[in-house]
Each structure stands twice: as structure tokens, then as C-alpha cells.
Amino acid sequence: MSVKKPHIQMPKCIMARFSHRNDHVDGKKQAESVYALLLDDYSIVEKPINELGTGEEGYYSNELECYFAEYEAKFGGIQKQVNEFAKRYGKKTHYELSIDEDSILFVRKFMGIILLRSEFLFNHFNTNNVFNPAFKNGLNKADISDLIKNTENSEHLEQSHIFSILINCTNKEFIAPRNVIYADKNECLIMPISPKSAIIVLPVEEAKKYGASFTTSRFMIASKETIVYEFNQFAFFAEEICNNSFLIASRKDELVEIREYALQRKVDIKQ
Numbered sequence: 001m002s003v004k005k006p007h008i009q010m011p012k013c014i015m016a017r018f019s020h021r022n023d024h025v026d027g028k029k030q031a032e033s034v035y036a037l038l039l040d041d042y043s044i045v046e047k048p049i050n051e052l053g054t055g056e057e058g059y060y061s062n063e064l065e066c067y068f069a070e071y072e073a074k075f076g077g078i079q080k081q082v083n084e085f086a087k088r089y090g091k092k093t094h095y096e097l098s099i100d101e102d103s104i105l106f107v108r109k110f111m112g113i114i115l116l117r118s119e120f121l122f123n124h125f126n127t128n129n130v131f132n133p134a135f136k137n138g139l140n141k142a143d144i145s146d147l148i149k150n151t152e153n154s155e156h157l158e159q160s161h162i163f164s165i166l167i168n169c170t171n172k173e174f175i176a177p178r179n180v181i182y183a184d185k186n187e188c189l190i191m192p193i194s195p196k197s198a199i200i201v202l203p204v205e206e207a208k209k210y211g212a213s214f215t216t217s218r219f220m221i222a223s224k225e226t227i228v229y230e231f232n233q234f235a236f237f238a239e240e241i242c243n244n245s246f247l248i249a250s251r252k253d254e255l256v257e258i259r260e261y262a263l264q265r266k267v268d269i270k271q
Contacts, residue, residue, distance in 0.1 A: 005054035006065055009117040009243075010178050013076045015049040017083065017194040018176060018250045022046060034248040037175075037255040039240060042263065044255050053178055053246065068113070075110045078103055079193050085219075086167045086197040099218060104163045107199060111191055114180045120242040165219040166190070166198040172228040174198055175235055175249040175258060182238030190231060195250045198231075232258050 007015075015034055022033035031048040038045060060068070078099070115121060168174055173195035181191045188202040200220065222228055236258050239247055249255045 005051070005057060006059050007053050008055045008059065008119065008178075009114060010053050010176070010180050010248075011068070011072045011075075011114070012049055013072045013079060014176065014180060014193055015052065015248065017079065018248050019049050020250065022048070034250070035252045035255055036246045036248050037259055038246050039244045042259055044252060044259065052248070068117075071110055071113055074106065078107060082165055082197050082199075083194045085165070086194065089167050089169065089221075099165070104218075107163070108201070111181055111189070111199070111201075114191075118179060118242060120179075161201050161203055163218060164200050164202065166200045166222055167219055168196045168198070168222045168228055170222060170225045170228050172225045172232075173249060173251055173254050174228060175232045175247050175254050177235045177239035177243075177247050178245040179238050179242040182235050184231065184234045190234070192231075192235070229257075233261060236262055 016032060018034045019032040020034075022031050031050070033046050033048050034052065036045050036047050036052055037043075081099075174192040174197075176192040181189055183189055186202070186206050188200055188206060191199040193199060222231075232254065235247060239245060240262075247255065247258065
């Protein structure tokens with residue numbers, strides 16, 4: 001009997017949107033798999049989503065696993081709605097996207113949970129003297145639920161940032177880092193939730209600069225491939241800094257392109 005291993009940071013619900021069926025993984029049954037660029041050796045592999053990015057059994061407590069599962073199930077409903085909108089956008093079929101304020105607050109909290117599952121964060125808290133006085137015995141996984149429950153007030157973020165759905169209308173696709181969330185040069189936070197859609201939280205001033213007008217649906221359009229490629233570069237930067245682990249894609253060629261960029265960047269830095 002196989003033991004179910006917990007995903008350390010990237011939730012299965014996000015991996016699944018980048019996945020495809022692979023019938024030669026074990027030779028017997030189809031497995032949901034993704035293409036992954038492994039940053040330790042820059043190889044591109046095909047991995048089942050039940051295996052990629054997982055820890056050993058007991059990495060998180062049963063209580064915390066249930067807590068994560070509850071949030072991921074609820075987020076899955078929002079994710080499905082956004083992805084359906086992204087598929088139909090620009091086509092003749094009508095599909096209304098309406099994300100209410102409660103859903104927005106929930107997604108903010110979901111993003112916070114993902115960041116709190118970062119090993120990079122744990123190491124930073126446990127080695128940085130600035131945080132040590134607040135966590136005398138160090139930060140451990142059991143603290144995650146308490147930290148989440150104590151961050152209910154998002155008033156500052158609501159006033160200074162705008163939540164939006166980013167729809168990718170180009171032939172290129174988003175890739176996603178194991179860290180899931182990354183920032184661009186304009187301090188926008190991006191969380192890809194499928195190859196064609198992402199959650200974006202951007203400063204109010206940045207939104208004004210883009211001339212974005214937000215309806216109750218609050219969505220933005222990426223209509224140029226250069227924009228998507230730039231986002232993928234920032235996804236690589238975030239993963240290299242935070243985990244140096246892997247990035248996923250639904251198409252292998254997106255990872256080949258970002259690998260070429262990363263390797264050329266290494267050459268340029270040495271020169």
C-alpha cells in the first residue's frame with residue numbers, strides 16, 4: 001500500500017491545472033503528470049503530481065493537513081470559475097466572472113498560507129535575529145495555523161493594493177514556481193493558477209499607471225507574448241532565490257525557453 005506524501009508548498013489543486021495524463025509512468029495506469037524544470041541540474045522531467053514537491057509522511061501534522069485540504073477545496077471552486085472564464089474569454093460563448101469581496105479576502109488568505117509553507121520562510125525566521133525574540137524557540141510547522149488565524153486583518157493591503165484576475169490571451173503559457181507566488185519589478189504579486197490565468201495583486205499606483213479600469217469582475221488581459229515571457233522570467237528568479245527547486249509547465253517548450261534564458265544569464269554573470 002503506497003503512502004500518500006504531503007505537498008510541501010505547491011498545492012495539488014494548482015499542479016493539476018498544469019498537468020496531463022501520462023500512461024507510461026508505471027506502465028499500468030495513467031497518472032496526472034507535469035513537465036518540471038529541476039534547478040539543481042537544469043534537467044526537464046515529466047513527473048506525477050502526486051510525487052513532485054512532496055515531503056515524507058508526517059511532514060505536516062494531520063490537523064494541519066486537514067486545514068490545508070479545507071482551504072484548497074474552497075480555492076478549487078474559485079480556480080475553476082476563473083479557468084472557465086479564461087477559456088471562454090474572447091469567444092462567442094458568454095461566461096460571467098464575478099468574484100465577490102469574501103472570495104477576494106479568502107484568496108488573499110490562501111496566498112498567505114502558501115507563503116507560510118515555504119522552507120525559505122522557516123529558515124529566515126529561525127536564523128534572523130530580528131525575528132528570534134518573537135519566536136524564542138524558533139518557528140515550527142505547528143505555528144502556521146496560529147499565524148494564519150492571527151492575520152485576519154487585511155485592511156492595509158486592501159487600501160494599498162488591488163486584487164485582479166490576469167487572463168493570458170497569447171499563444172504562450174504561464175509557468176509556475178514551486179514557491180507558487182512571485183513578484184515582478186513593479187512589486188506586483190503573481191500567482192499562476194493555470195497556463196492561461198493568474199491571480200495578481202498590484203499596488204493601486206501601479207494599476208493607475210497601466211490605466212486599468214476595474215469592474216466588479218476585476219480582470220486584466222495579457223495580450224502580448226513578451227508580457228507572459230517576462231512573468232515567466234520573474235517566476236524563475238523567485239524560485240531560484242526561495243527554494244532553487246523546480247518550475248512546472250503544461251508544455252515542455254515553455255521550460256526549454258526559460259532554461260535557455262537561465263543558462264545564458266549564468267554565462268553573462270560570469271563575464
